[in-house]
Amino acid sequence: MTMRGPGMGGGPAMKKADDFRGTSRRIVALIQRDRFRLASVLGFGALMVCGMLAIPTILGDATDLVIRGSAAGGVDFGALARTLGIALGIALVTFVITVHNGRTIAKMAQHMAFELREEADRKIASLPLSYFDARPRGEVLSRVTNDIDNLTQTVGQVTQRIVQGVLFIVGVPIMMLTISPVLTVIVVVTLPLTLLATRLIGKRSQPRFVKQWATTGKLNGHVEEMITGHQLVTLFGRRDEGAAVFKRHNEELYENTVRAQWVSGLLGPAMMFLGWFTYVLVAVAGGLQVAAGALTFGQIQAFIQYTGQFQNPLNMLAALFGQVQSAVASGERVFELLDADEQSPDPVAVDDALARVEGRVAFEDVSFRYLPDEPLIENLWLSAEPGQTVAIVGPTGAGKTTLVNLLMRFYDLDAGRITVDGVDVSTVERERMRRRIGMVLQDTWLFDGTIAENIAYGRPEATRDEVVEAASAAHADHFIRTLPDGYDTVVGAEEGSLSAGERQLITIARAFLIDPSILILDEATSSVDTRTEMLVQQGMIALRQGRTSFVIAHRLSTIRDADVxxxxxxxxxxxxxxxxxxxxxxxxxxxxxxxxxxxxxxxxEPAGA
Known part of the structure; x- marks a missing residue:
């Protein structure tokens, strides 16, 4: 229902992501909305980590029991069994907690996806049409689907691991200190190297993930365009060109994805190298302490296990780093949509100023432009009296469709005002004003549903008799009844079983049904044949009786009877x-x-002349 402004139609240039921390904080804030589940995950996660931290010490004690028993001439198998039984019990508890937390986090992630989709839907409903004029539909769709899915799926995959990893990183050094402060210092000293590697690699991978998802949006936009305009592409023989554009976007996506994954993938090997380096240092230093009698075999065994518990979360976080970078890139794109400037707010309505509309419409010194430096409508004055039919003609780009878009408040004026019955439309709620206006466009639009539901789109409460009456007035009843399921025939936006003229008749019947006070017809009969046009014109004459009508037409034969x-x-x-x-x-x-x-x-000239 929009008219693209001059220079519109291409996707905006994607700005470089430079607010990783800010976007990450907003993602964390989204997670914190589900406080109950988050508290459950944290609480049970802490309990699980405590249990897992206790297991190496218990197993170390079991090792010392075997070594001391062997040296003393007999192992206390009863004590050994009790010790190992405690370790097994703790392991079973941690398994149950892991399953519980996994289920809880999955619910958190899906709840986040649910809320983000709802917020995106509300946002789209409140955005001005200029937002969509400046972006391909596929690009906006990609943000609402692909980016939200990528963000929430990543949250579900990494939250439990991050919670577990952070708790280990905090808890393991404490257990290490109880065994050997010297070995603990050796392990902790490698931590700055880990943080440095993470920072250096992260700086280089994040922009690549942004490019990856920006390219995904462009690819989706092109695919959506090619599918929607498939017949036109085929008709004009542009398949090869469309395939070339697809190949270019696909190759760009491939290259950006490979680069992003390759750079982020460097962190895993770097962390593995640092981990093995730490193991070597601990093994050498620990062996010397055991030889000196400062530590037992069980203690050094426990410490080596703690070293693994300390390194594993770091390696795991490194492995997840690429996913986190990708999720933050998607999150930034989603937040850009949610933060977009909305259309100007409606005034607070005290009463319904247009409760009864006579239909006197006036454009008073109206100025409007799509782009700041490209004037379109300047200082326009135009009036229509109640019941008049006003036809608007002119060459392409003259501003005809823009006029009715301004009347419908699809765009806000730069200067001047538009009044209906003397009431400035900018002081009336958009929804209330639009209820008084019926609009039939050149481009037909049907949603997935039955023909009856499509006709009743503006009045869902309408009875079947009222729907049939509107279809009859639009001369659509005959062809509808010839369909296999009549008014219950299912159609849709891309339905091919109806001709363009038949689809247009359904949209005209939709306008009949709402019984508007003001009628806008934007090339409403352009898709019907000559005979059908004559029938529709008769219906239009009846529909225009007592209503102010604006008719945009290129075929001047259709507006000869217009009052103005x-x-x-x-x-x-x-x-x-x-x-x-x-x-x-x-x-x-x-x-x-x-x-x-x-x-x-x-x-x-005659043949042969």
Missing amino acids: IVVMEHGRVVEQGDHDELLASGGAYARLYEAQFAQPAVEE
Whole structure:
């Protein structure tokens, strides 16, 4: 239902992501919304980590029991069994907690996805049409689907591991200190090297993930465009060009994804190298302490296990680092959508100023432009009296469709005002005002549902008899009844079983049903054949009775009976009057009329001349 402004239609340039911390904080804030589940994960996670931290010490004690028993001539198998039984019990408890936390985090992630999709849906409903004019639909769709899915799935995959990893990183050094402060210092000294590697690699991988998801959006936009316009692409033989564009986007996505994954993947090997280096230092130093009698075999065994517990979370976080970078890149794109400037808010309605609309419409010194440096409509004055039919004609780009978009408040004015019955439409809630206006566009739109549901889209409470009456008025009842399921035939946005004319008749019936006070017809009969056009014109005459109507037309034969014909050029009204007056004046309308209906000036020469 939009008209693209001059220069519109291409996707905006994606800005470089430079707020990793800010986006990460917002993602954490999203997780914190589900406080109950988060508290459950943290509480049980802490209990699980405590149990896992106790197991190496218990197993170390079991080792010392065996060594001391062997040296004393007999192992106390009862004590050994009790010790190992405690370790097994703790292991079973940690397993149950792990399963519980996994299920809880999955619910958290899906709840986040649910809320983000709802927020995105509400946001899209409140965005001005200029936002969609500047972006391909596939790009916006990619943010609402792919990016939200990537963000929430990653949250579900890494939250439990991050919680567990952080608790280990905090708890393991404490257990290490109880065994050997010297060995603990050796392990902790390697931590700055780990942080440095993470920082260096992260700086280089994050921009690549941003490019990856930006390219994904461009690819989706192109695919959506090619599928929607498949017939047109085939008709004009542009399949090869479309395939070339797809190949270019696909190759760009491939290259960006490989680069992002390769750079982020360097962190894993780096962490593994640091981990083995730490093991070697601990083994050498620990062996010397055991030889000196400062530590027992069981203690050094426990310490080596703690070293693994300390290194494993770091390695695990490193392995997840690429996913986190990708999720943050997606999160930034989602937040850019959620943070986009909304349309100006509706005024607080005290009463319904347009409860009863007579239909007097006036454009008073109206100025509007899509782009700041490209004027379109400047200082326009135009009025329509109740019940009048005002036809708007002019060359392409003159601003005809823009006029009705401004009346519908799809865009806000730069200057001037538009009034209905003397009431400035900017002081009325958009929804209340639009309820009084019926609109039929050149581009038909049907949603997935039955024909009856499509006709009743503006009045869902309408009865079947009212739907049939509206279809009859639009001369659509006959062809609807010839369909296998009649009014219950399922159609959709891409439904191919209906012709363009039949789809247009359904949208016209939709306008009949809402019984509007003001009617807007934007090339409403352009998709119907000549015979059907005559029938529709008869219905339109009946529909326009007692209503103010604005008819945008290129075919001048359809607006001869209009009360006022307004001729626009370059955003200005250059002429207005009825058909006979404008023809007699010999101005812009007469030139348009002659150009459309003049006979060829050169007769075809006889064969053989």
